[in-house]
Amino acid sequence: xxxxLGCFAQSGLAHQLKExxxxxxxVGRAGVRPTTASLLSFRTDHAxxxxxxxxxxxxxxxxxxxxxxxxxxxxxxxxxYLLRPALGRLLRPDDRTWLSRSVxxxxxxxxxxxxxxxxxxxxxxxxxxxxxxxxxRDEGITAVAGPVFVHGARVGVMNELGxxxxxxxxxxxxxxxxxxxxxxxxxxxxxxxxxxxxxDADRNLLSNIHATGIPPEEAARTAASWIAAMLRQGxxxxxxxx
Amino acid sequence: MRLSxxxxxxxFTFDGLHDLMAKANEVKAGDSLAGLAAQTAxxxxxxxxxxxxxxxxxxxxEPAVDPAKDEVTRIILEDLDPVVxxxxxxxxxxxxxxxxxxxxxxxxxxxxxxxxxxxIAGVTRLMSNLxxxxxxxxxxxxxxxxxxxxxxxxxxxxxxxxxxxxxxGGILASVRDGFSFGVGDAVVGxxxxxxxVASVKRVMDGISAYVHDELGVPTQVCILAHVTTxxxxxxxGGRCDLVFQSIxxxxxxxxxxxxxxxxxxxGAEAVRAGRRDLGENVLYFETGQGSELSSEAHHGIDQLxxxxxxxxxxxxxxxxxxxxxxxxxxPEYLYDGRQVIRAGLEDxxxxxxxxxxxxxxxxxxxxxxxxxxxxxxxxxxxxxxGCTYFMGIPMGDDVMLNYQTTSFHDIAAQRELFGRSPxxxxxxxxxxxxxxxxxxxxxxxGDLTRFxxxxxxxxxxxxxALLNPA
Numbered sequence: 001x002x003x004x005l006g007c008f009a010q011s012g013l014a015h016q017l018k019e020x021x022x023x024x025x026x027v028g029r030a031g032v033r034p035t036t037a038s039l040l041s042f043r044t045d046h047a048x049x050x051x052x053x054x055x056x057x058x059x060x061x062x063x064x065x066x067x068x069x070x071x072x073x074x075x076x077x078x079x080x081y082l083l084r085p086a087l088g089r090l091l092r093p094d095d096r097t098w099l100s101r102s103v104x105x106x107x108x109x110x111x112x113x114x115x116x117x118x119x120x121x122x123x124x125x126x127x128x129x130x131x132x133x134x135x136x137r138d139e140g141i142t143a144v145a146g147p148v149f150v151h152g153a154r155v156g157v158m159n160e161l162g163x164x165x166x167x168x169x170x171x172x173x174x175x176x177x178x179x180x181x182x183x184x185x186x187x188x189x190x191x192x193x194x195x196x197x198x199x200d201a202d203r204n205l206l207s208n209i210h211a212t213g214i215p216p217e218e219a220a221r222t223a224a225s226w227i228a229a230m231l232r233q234g235x236x237x238x239x240x241x242x
Numbered sequence: 243m244r245l246s247x248x249x250x251x252x253x254f255t256f257d258g259l260h261d262l263m264a265k266a267n268e269v270k271a272g273d274s275l276a277g278l279a280a281q282t283a284x285x286x287x288x289x290x291x292x293x294x295x296x297x298x299x300x301x302x303x304e305p306a307v308d309p310a311k312d313e314v315t316r317i318i319l320e321d322l323d324p325v326v327x328x329x330x331x332x333x334x335x336x337x338x339x340x341x342x343x344x345x346x347x348x349x350x351x352x353x354x355x356x357x358x359x360x361x362i363a364g365v366t367r368l369m370s371n372l373x374x375x376x377x378x379x380x381x382x383x384x385x386x387x388x389x390x391x392x393x394x395x396x397x398x399x400x401x402x403x404x405x406x407x408x409x410x411g412g413i414l415a416s417v418r419d420g421f422s423f424g425v426g427d428a429v430v431g432x433x434x435x436x437x438x439v440a441s442v443k444r445v446m447d448g449i450s451a452y453v454h455d456e457l458g459v460p461t462q463v464c465i466l467a468h469v470t471t472x473x474x475x476x477x478x479g480g481r482c483d484l485v486f487q488s489i490x491x492x493x494x495x496x497x498x499x500x501x502x503x504x505x506x507x508x509g510a511e512a513v514r515a516g517r518r519d520l521g522e523n524v525l526y527f528e529t530g531q532g533s534e535l536s537s538e539a540h541h542g543i544d545q546l547x548x549x550x551x552x553x554x555x556x557x558x559x560x561x562x563x564x565x566x567x568x569x570x571x572x573p574e575y576l577y578d579g580r581q582v583i584r585a586g587l588e589d590x591x592x593x594x595x596x597x598x599x600x601x602x603x604x605x606x607x608x609x610x611x612x613x614x615x616x617x618x619x620x621x622x623x624x625x626x627x628g629c630t631y632f633m634g635i636p637m638g639d640d641v642m643l644n645y646q647t648t649s650f651h652d653i654a655a656q657r658e659l660f661g662r663s664p665x666x667x668x669x670x671x672x673x674x675x676x677x678x679x680x681x682x683x684x685x686x687x688g689d690l691t692r693f694x695x696x697x698x699x700x701x702x703x704x705x706x707a708l709l710n711p712a
Contacts, residue, residue, distance in 0.1 A: 021412030179644035
């Protein structure tokens with residue numbers, strides 16, 4: 001009987017129960033405290049998550065990724081980024097001008113932002129960015145600008161990117177808040193004509209792009225098809241039906 | 243009301259009662275984010291010193307949000323005991339602090355019935371951490387659903403068996419693990435990954451079938467979906483014992499959660515319909531400092547005061563459970579372990595003084611400057627403060643919500659350290675199962691394989707069907 005209740009009566013039950021969830025069940029105990037192994041494993045996962053939030057990117061990384069520009073938000077350091085979310089949604093004035101002079105209208109601007117996990121960007125972007133550019137080409141979208149890199153990016157910086165570049169659509173690849181199971185999960189936020197005043201309700205999201213989640217190539221194909229549909233339909237967000 | 247003072251030769255002037263309140267607050271990132279915080283430590287003390295002179299009645303005259311525009315304010319004012327309200331109107335917050343520290347728990351609860359949420363938030367910022375522990379520890383608040391929570395000598399726990407895809411088998415595996423540590427006497431409460439009515443009804447029925455029909459555990463079951471989803475699931479024949487909702491301290495913030503006061507009352511009616519086995523407390527609320535600012539509905543008021551107003555709203559509905567999810571919101575509201583510890587002690591004290599059976603989700607996210615050590619520190623302080631319940635999650639790692647809270651082991655450790663027990667009928671069940679004995683874990687505790695199957699009922703067709711969806 002292939003049910004949990006059926007399993008309850010069988011040997012190897014603990015193993016079978018653990019197979020049903022990624023929660024840390026059946027980890028044993030030392031008195032009323034966890035075993036050393038489970039405590040260390042838990043703390044190690046947390047340490048990796050914390051480091052992912054704080055970790056600085058290799059200065060060469062954006063260039064190696066093929067980024068044509070490096071933009072900075074008004075969050076000047078990691079503390080300011082964490083404490084003042086609004087600053088991570090605004091480009092520095094000089095960078096905004098630079099972008100508006102460099103990109104004067106396009107179908108799609110592809111941007112990569114560190115977000116809350118530079119580890120995620122490092123792990124996923126080298127496969128995801130070329131895959132996305134190729135998938136956009138496959139969709140017949142040729143007026144693609146970027147990729148540009150945004151340091152200190154919150155999702156809302158899409159509005160600034162869209163306004164400055166006059167892009168019809170923006171795709172922002174950004175590191176997610178790290179969980180214990182992975183610190184390497186990346187999201188792609190997409191929006192049609194992101195401009196001042198647009199909110200999450202105007203955006204669409206593909207999340208969980210990581211080793212045990214959505215593979216980068218699959219995410220790239222899905223994202224490109226959504227973006228193509230956004231450009232055709234002239235909308236994005238809750239009203240968008242891919 | 244005096245709004246100017248001189249401290250060590252420096253003059254400070256404040257712009258009214260609520261500016262004084264905000265600047266008297268202990269350091270919180272969210273108050274800085276809102277542009278409300280004191281600029282210097284001395285300015286903070288100047289504000290506290292002036293606030294100590296403010297009479298309790300001033301907050302009835304000048305609530306944080308205009309009652310004409312805000313349902314929460316109206317509820318807070320309407321629900322005051324008029325006799326106590328008038329009795330304490332002339333008492334200053336400084337005097338109130340001392341009176342609370344001198345009084346026993348019964349008297350504190352009596353005083354609390356005449357205090358607006360703003361006055362409670364005011365006296366809280368005059369109190370040190372140990373003041374908050376010592377005062378809260380005197381107050382006992384009991385509430386009854388299927389069982390009674392909050393009795394002296396108890397420390398209860400919510401078993402939180404969250405699963406990234408709501409797989410019932412995986413959820414029940416975590417439930418078994420929690421029960422094997424004596425956790426889950428307050429509620430078995432799932433945050434669903436899927437908030438649709440059909441899925442919520444499925445997990446409601448599945449958990450209820452296992453916990454109540456299969457094992458016969460004397461506790462409550464709750465699915466923490468949006469209240470409207472739960473009501474609809476109940477109307478379609480779903481089964482649970484508590485209705486849950488996140489609440490906020492202003493009407494506008496409540497609206498951003500998609501709720502009104504009327505809807506909360508409807509939630510209580512939905513779960514009570516046709517049930518004779520439930521006591522008068524059938525709601526479960528969650529709160530947390532910063533949610534009003536986060537939804538831009540804080541009306542220029544500091545986050546401690548807005549949090550207190552959640553409890554003012556909650557007390558109208560006589561909930562079975564209230565907890566503040568104290569470290570969930572992120573570092574822009576509570577920056578580090580120190581701020582989370584302070585906020586946890588404040589919220590617990592304020593909830594208790596409102597007469598609520600107050601628990602705390604002692605937690606942190608990975609982008610704030612806090613870790614499991616901060617969390618364990620706060621849990622020890624809160625157990626000393628008589629906190630009603632904590633969350634219990636396998637190793638404290640929530641694999642659906644991606645944050646860390648207290649673990650099954652933590653619940654067992656706090657009970658052992660402070661000599662606390664679960665709710666008695668639950669404890670008796672655990673004793674019969676051989677999980678608990680003499681107030682502590684037995685050698686068999688922690689073995690999630692020990693619950694036999696099919697004992698109460700030879701087989702539960704409904705559960706079988708739920709585990710094997712066609």
